Amino acid sequence: MKPAGPNLGINRRTLISTLALLPTLSPLTSISAAAQTQTSGDALPSWNEGPAKQAILDFVRDTTDRANPKFVSPETRIVTFDQDGTLWVEHPVYNQMMYCLDRVPVLAAQKPALKNIEPFKTVLSGNREAIAKLPMRDLEKIILVTLTGMTTDEFEAEGKKWLASAKDPRWKRPYTELTYQPMLEVMSYMRANGFKTYIVTGFGQDFVRLYAQQVYGIPPEQVVGSALAVKYDYDKDGNPILIKEPKLMLNDNNAGKPEGIHLMIGRRPRASFGNSTGDQQMLEYTGAGDGARLSMLVLHDDAKREYAYGPAQGLPDTKIGTFTPALYAEAKKKNWTVISMKNDWKTIFSFE
Amino acid sequence: MKPAGPNLGINRRTLISTLALLPTLSPLTSISAAAQTQTSGDALPSWNEGPAKQAILDFVRDTTDRANPKFVSPETRIVTFDQDGTLWVEHPVYNQMMYCLDRVPVLAAQKPALKNIEPFKTVLSGNREAIAKLPMRDLEKIILVTLTGMTTDEFEAEGKKWLASAKDPRWKRPYTELTYQPMLEVMSYMRANGFKTYIVTGFGQDFVRLYAQQVYGIPPEQVVGSALAVKYDYDKDGNPILIKEPKLMLNDNNAGKPEGIHLMIGRRPRASFGNSTGDQQMLEYTGAGDGARLSMLVLHDDAKREYAYGPAQGLPDTKIGTFTPALYAEAKKKNWTVISMKNDWKTIFSFE
Numbered sequence: 001m002k003p004a005g006p007n008l009g010i011n012r013r014t015l016i017s018t019l020a021l022l023p024t025l026s027p028l029t030s031i032s033a034a035a036q037t038q039t040s041g042d043a044l045p046s047w048n049e050g051p052a053k054q055a056i057l058d059f060v061r062d063t064t065d066r067a068n069p070k071f072v073s074p075e076t077r078i079v080t081f082d083q084d085g086t087l088w089v090e091h092p093v094y095n096q097m098m099y100c101l102d103r104v105p106v107l108a109a110q111k112p113a114l115k116n117i118e119p120f121k122t123v124l125s126g127n128r129e130a131i132a133k134l135p136m137r138d139l140e141k142i143i144l145v146t147l148t149g150m151t152t153d154e155f156e157a158e159g160k161k162w163l164a165s166a167k168d169p170r171w172k173r174p175y176t177e178l179t180y181q182p183m184l185e186v187m188s189y190m191r192a193n194g195f196k197t198y199i200v201t202g203f204g205q206d207f208v209r210l211y212a213q214q215v216y217g218i219p220p221e222q223v224v225g226s227a228l229a230v231k232y233d234y235d236k237d238g239n240p241i242l243i244k245e246p247k248l249m250l251n252d253n254n255a256g257k258p259e260g261i262h263l264m265i266g267r268r269p270r271a272s273f274g275n276s277t278g279d280q281q282m283l284e285y286t287g288a289g290d291g292a293r294l295s296m297l298v299l300h301d302d303a304k305r306e307y308a309y310g311p312a313q314g315l316p317d318t319k320i321g322t323f324t325p326a327l328y329a330e331a332k333k334k335n336w337t338v339i340s341m342k343n344d345w346k347t348i349f350s351f352e
Numbered sequence: 353m354k355p356a357g358p359n360l361g362i363n364r365r366t367l368i369s370t371l372a373l374l375p376t377l378s379p380l381t382s383i384s385a386a387a388q389t390q391t392s393g394d395a396l397p398s399w400n401e402g403p404a405k406q407a408i409l410d411f412v413r414d415t416t417d418r419a420n421p422k423f424v425s426p427e428t429r430i431v432t433f434d435q436d437g438t439l440w441v442e443h444p445v446y447n448q449m450m451y452c453l454d455r456v457p458v459l460a461a462q463k464p465a466l467k468n469i470e471p472f473k474t475v476l477s478g479n480r481e482a483i484a485k486l487p488m489r490d491l492e493k494i495i496l497v498t499l500t501g502m503t504t505d506e507f508e509a510e511g512k513k514w515l516a517s518a519k520d521p522r523w524k525r526p527y528t529e530l531t532y533q534p535m536l537e538v539m540s541y542m543r544a545n546g547f548k549t550y551i552v553t554g555f556g557q558d559f560v561r562l563y564a565q566q567v568y569g570i571p572p573e574q575v576v577g578s579a580l581a582v583k584y585d586y587d588k589d590g591n592p593i594l595i596k597e598p599k600l601m602l603n604d605n606n607a608g609k610p611e612g613i614h615l616m617i618g619r620r621p622r623a624s625f626g627n628s629t630g631d632q633q634m635l636e637y638t639g640a641g642d643g644a645r646l647s648m649l650v651l652h653d654d655a656k657r658e659y660a661y662g663p664a665q666g667l668p669d670t671k672i673g674t675f676t677p678a679l680y681a682e683a684k685k686k687n688w689t690v691i692s693m694k695n696d697w698k699t700i701f702s703f704e
Contacts, residue, residue: 075565075571205618209618219427220617220619221548221573221616221617221618223618229611230611230614230615231611232607232608232611239640240633240636240637240640242611249601249602249615255583255584256584258584258592258594259584259594262582262594263601266557266558266572266573267573281584281592284592
């Protein structure tokens with residue numbers, strides 16, 4: 001995903017349109033196992049033969065063969081991946097927004113005053129219809145209140161605890177197991193060929209960093225995301241701490257993606273993968289570089305095995321799914337390769 | 353260095369107090385060769401035997417030996433280095449400030465109106481006494497005007513051209529050759545032992561990224577520094593560009609160093625090297641982590657081979673040299689190892 005909100009970058013529609021349908025979360029399962037390497041024989045066994053698989057194989061072959069005019073030196077082999085909707089399920093609600101909503105009762109127990117203040121009162125009511133109607137401004141308040149005011153260590157402990165217990169309502173599995181097996185294979189394959197893999201997400205980088213190593217084999221320093229400021233301070237014993245502050249430093253969506261890439265990586269990726277309008281500028285920036293470049297878009301067109309939304313549904317730009325017909329047209333025009341989940345992926349999840 | 357200015361983080365005193373003494377720069381030399389690996393036999397041949405060398409050897413031995421209780425997993429082996437005064441000469445003027453001053457005549461040729469506006473008028477006068485007296489506010493204006501308004505590609509081209517021609521007045525060599533050989537050895541040695549080496553500088557990360565790979569063997573994504581925002585836009589042909597904006601995103605000095613480390617790396621370093629009060633919080637943050645940690649300070653006490661300033665001169669806190677007696681006392685208290693350039697370094701520069 002990559003919501004296009006002007007401030008915190010949350011696309012309200014995608015975020016909560018189906019929130020009312022969600023069951024209560026149940027606890028106690030461990031974070032899933034991580035990126036599996038597949039190198040012998042077929043490097044991309046979960047992919048069907050076709051133009052998408054071939055585009056990846058061709059790109060890696062060309063850029064790593066010294067005799068090929070498209071060869072690129074190992075130190076410039078940077079590849080960026082959007083997360084939500086590109087590496088794992090984003091539907092019906094981004095998991096980090098679920099985290100924020102789940103934090104509200106915990107915070108209200110600590111600060112009872114919140115119980116009488118909107119939008120917290122509505123969230124605490126448990127009325128999903130009402131929660132689903134909260135305006136963007138209120139969701140941002142929830143995000144800021146639930147993600148700030150604690151130390152980075154406290155945030156890490158809380159986030160990891162939630163990740164270990166929260167489950168996706170459809171698959172009844174931890175969110176961290178809902179990664180797309182074909183994309184894990186692409187990451188492993190590219191790393192095995194000297195590419196440095198980055199996540200470039202519209203959601204909070206501190207949150208994604210909690211599980212990226214375990215889930216994707218990507219270390220914290222290779223996660224770029226929307227970032228709230230931290231403030232260096234000292235606890236009562238004089239030990240240094242970092243406090244998460246309600247101040248947005250980087251909105252890593254849309255144009256914010258190439259801007260964030262420049263800030264955090266400092267050079268243009270050789271390849272990028274996305275799935276929504278929030279990724280458009282990243283793919284465009286990647287594709288506009290000289291030499292070999294690869295820009296790919298995941299199309300959610302598999303209603304049976306995952307979801308179908310965006311152009312697969314013929315939905316206009318204003319409907320759910322930020323992969324719009326306009327983005328699809330842009331992809332065609334710029335020769336970005338579109339990955340059809342339905343046709344290009346033999347397997348979607350590793351647990352299948 | 354790591355000046356403590358509240359806005360752009362430039363320590364005016366250190367910056368220009370001796371500016372008046374500088375000769376005109378002369379052109380046309382190439383950027384120096386880079387970090388040399390020394391692995392056979394003595395990993396740190398430019399170091400004299402002593403507690404500083406031993407602290408480094410002990411730390412690397414302990415953290416990389418699985419049988420040692422201080423062992424740390426390879427993925428947490430992060431080491432951060434301040435640049436100016438720690439990896440290369442910062443005296444008498446930070447080289448990036450020289451770059452900004454040198455850009456003023458170029459800009460004035462493009463925008464003649466600047467010729468009548470202060471502080472540009474003073475810089476163009478060539479009156480070094482007057483330039484040296486410019487207040488901090490004026491230096492910040494110069495920095496913002498000379499480092500923004502162009503694309504990142506244009507900035508890269510201009511910066512590289514300057515680096516190839518500008519020379520340090522004392523050694524008559526490109527600034528990029530004034531790296532400390534003992535520190536290049538530390539970086540190579542730690543990398544050879546699985547440590548990921550980062551520069552964490554108070555100066556502009558875009559500038560340091562222009563040469564960090566060549567000079568230190570450190571890729572752009574491992575340079576953390578003060579950062580101006582960039583704006584994603586399109587040129588007249590519709591190609592994506594990034595414009596450098598006069599908006600400070602990260603002041604990577606003092607408390608900004610651990611804050612920047614959290615933003616860009618996302619975890620606490622195992623080891624840090626600095627030389628000034630601007631590095632104090634980084635060393636403190638590093639040292640406060642659990643398990644094996646190493647915090648080291650370079651003391652400039654070699655007036656003959658380099659410079660002597662700070663506690664080596666017995667100067668009070670308000671004088672030139674941001675390694676103050678107070679910092680020295682802090683180092684003693686926290687058991688940070690102080691590196692004496694005079695006693696611990698057999699060689700200072702590779703060209704000696």
